[in-house]
Amino acid sequence: MYELVDVAARSLVYPTFKIPTMIARESLLCGDLAQLIISGRERLWVKVERVFGTGLGKSYVGVVQSSPVEPEVLGVRTGDEVSFSPRHVADIELRSESYDHAYPVDTLTTNL
Numbered sequence: 001m002y003e004l005v006d007v008a009a010r011s012l013v014y015p016t017f018k019i020p021t022m023i024a025r026e027s028l029l030c031g032d033l034a035q036l037i038i039s040g041r042e043r044l045w046v047k048v049e050r051v052f053g054t055g056l057g058k059s060y061v062g063v064v065q066s067s068p069v070e071p072e073v074l075g076v077r078t079g080d081e082v083s084f085s086p087r088h089v090a091d092i093e094l095r096s097e098s099y100d101h102a103y104p105v106d107t108l109t110t111n112l
Helices: 007-013
Strands: 033-038 042-052 059-064 081-084 091-093
Touching: 033 081, 042 081
Parallel strands: none
Antiparallel strands: 033 042, 033 091, 042 059, 059 081
C-alpha cells in the first residue's frame, strides 16, 4: 500500500522545499497533472480524473502517468488510480486549455 507525503507540512519544516500555493493546489481541474511523492521515495505524475468537495475538504482522484522505478515496493503502478488532497501536491502541470484557472501562472510556487 502506498503512502503519500504531506508536502504542505514538509515545506513548513524545510523552507527551501518549494511547492505550489494553496490556491493553486486547491484549483486543479480534470486533465491537470499533479506531482505526488509516494512513500517518501519517488515523485510521480498523476492526471486528475475526478474532483470532490471544495476548499479544505477538496480531494482528487487521479491516474498515475509516470513509470515507478520500484512499483512492487511503492504499491502503485502506471495506470493505477490514486486518491489525494491538496496537501499532497508537490508540483503542477496545467493542461494547455486550463490556463484560465483562478490564479496567475507566475504565483504557482511557494513554501506554504
